[in-house]
Amino acid sequence: MSEVLSLEAVSASYGGDPVLHDVSVRVPPGEMLAVLGPSGGGKTTLLRSIAGLHRIDAGTIRLGDRALAASAPHVHVAPERRGIGLMPQDNALFPHLSVGNNIGFGLSGPWSVLRGSERAARRRRIADLLELVGLDGLGDARPQELSGGQQQRVALARALAPGPGVMLMDEPFASLDAGLRAGVGADVARLLRDQGVGSVLVTHDRKEALGTADRVAVILDGGIRQEGTPEELYHRPTSVAVGRFIGEGSLLDAHRSGERAQTAVGVVPVTGNGDGAGSVLIRPEQIRLTVAATGDFEVVRSSFGGPSTIVTVRRADTELTVQVADGVVFEPGAAVDVDVVGAVVFFPAHLASSSGSG
Ligand SMILES: Nc1ncnc2c1ncn2[C@@H]1O[C@H](COP(=O)(O)OP(=O)(O)OP(=O)(O)O)[C@@H](O)[C@H]1O
Numbered sequence: 557m558s559e560v561l562s563l564e565a566v567s568a569s570y571g572g573d574p575v576l577h578d579v580s581v582r583v584p585p586g587e588m589l590a591v592l593g594p595s596g597g598g599k600t601t602l603l604r605s606i607a608g609l610h611r612i613d614a615g616t617i618r619l620g621d622r623a624l625a626a627s628a629p630h631v632h633v634a635p636e637r638r639g640i641g642l643m644p645q646d647n648a649l650f651p652h653l654s655v656g657n658n659i660g661f662g663l664s665g666p667w668s669v670l671r672g673s674e675r676a677a678r679r680r681r682i683a684d685l686l687e688l689v690g691l692d693g694l695g696d697a698r699p700q701e702l703s704g705g706q707q708q709r710v711a712l713a714r715a716l717a718p719g720p721g722v723m724l725m726d727e728p729f730a731s732l733d734a735g736l737r738a739g740v741g742a743d744v745a746r747l748l749r750d751q752g753v754g755s756v757l758v759t760h761d762r763k764e765a766l767g768t769a770d771r772v773a774v775i776l777d778g779g780i781r782q783e784g785t786p787e788e789l790y791h792r793p794t795s796v797a798v799g800r801f802i803g804e805g806s807l808l809d810a811h812r813s814g815e816r817a818q819t820a821v822g823v824v825p826v827t828g829n830g831d832g833a834g835s836v837l838i839r840p841e842q843i844r845l846t847v848a849a850t851g852d853f854e855v856v857r858s859s860f861g862g863p864s865t866i867v868t869v870r871r872a873d874t875e876l877t878v879q880v881a882d883g884v885v886f887e888p889g890a891a892v893d894v895d896v897v898g899a900v901v902f903f904p905a906h907l908a909s910s911s912g913s914g
Pocket residue numbers: 570575593594595596597598599600601602760
């Protein structure tokens with residue numbers, strides 16, 4: 557049965573070197589939280605701490621009302637008693653076992669000691685899980701006979717077999733090629749949601765985090781800098797570090813007064829907190845270019861990207877990254893006018909440092 561996973565003020569270290577600081581997150585049943593951060597940010601340590609493979613220094617980890625780990629009074633429930641499923645990066649399937657036996661591995665101990673009725677129940681459960689992940693009829697195949705995406709579904713079925721309260725996934729789609737990744741990720745997310753199992757997806761791939769999860773927590777230097785829906789993080793980052801990690805953008809000095817700010821591209825409408833000196837982050841799709849002989853920006857380069865093209869324009873030391881629709885051509889050297897469409901995010905000076913963005 558799925559329960560709420562909650563972490564309160566969790567800190568962890570390796571040999572005295574702090575790695576996680578004061579991490580608090582909450583994952584309700586059926587919800588997927590992506591933990592997004594650069595390499596070395598502490599994502600794997602966070603998952604290992606939840607799974608019980610790493611002892612925390614401070615804070616509390618709970619599943620429902622049961623403490624799995626706590627610093628005071630000291631609690632450390634063994635990994636196998638936590639009721640947590642783990643889908644590792646490399647799927648870690650046993651090549652010498654059939655798909656069915658891989659799935660059944662976590663169910664009920666060695667096959668040889670099971671009685672007839674237990675064997676029948678186990679067979680049924682494996683068949684149900686195979687159907688659940690869309691692999692019915694493939695129970696006798698060997699893992700290596702399946703595609704990468706199918707193998708990940710077997711790994712998911714195996715992790716779901718004991719009925720975990722929550723699922724942890726460590727870059728589970730990293731080994732799949734890009735074309736497959738989004739589809740398998742969406743399937744896994746839907747399946748976990750339908751089963752009411754909460755999950756934590758660790759990834760450094762922002763597209764995967766924004767496209768797959770219900771909520772995203774950005775972890776930089778071992779701390780959660782911001783948590784929210786993908787839309788909130790993209791459109792309303794609370795620091796430059798998060799804004800830049802979540803998506804492309806041009807950062808310009810700005811001076812805000814009320815709902816507007818003066819910038820190198822003129823006066824623009826702004827959202828966010830603070831007033832006075834700071835900066836604005838303009839997303840590539842918030843800029844419109846118009847070819848005009850009198851335009852004061854110059855096209856530096858144009859990079860075709862399928863459905864859209866990324867164009868870089870410059871005027872003196874102001875450089876902007878702009879997304880334009882496919883089919884619209886901006887030749888390097890062309891003079892263009894720049895317009896900002898919609899409100900852009902403003903950061904007051906003390907939040908404008910981009911340190912920690914990886
Ligand atoms: N077993 C260990 N012993 C000592 N230091 C470690 C150990 N594992 C990780 N670290 C350090 O802890 C920090 C966080 O590592 P962690 O693996 O949690 O980050 P990550 O965000 O998962 O990175 P990646 O995406 O590269 O896996 C890094 O500085 C790393 O060097």
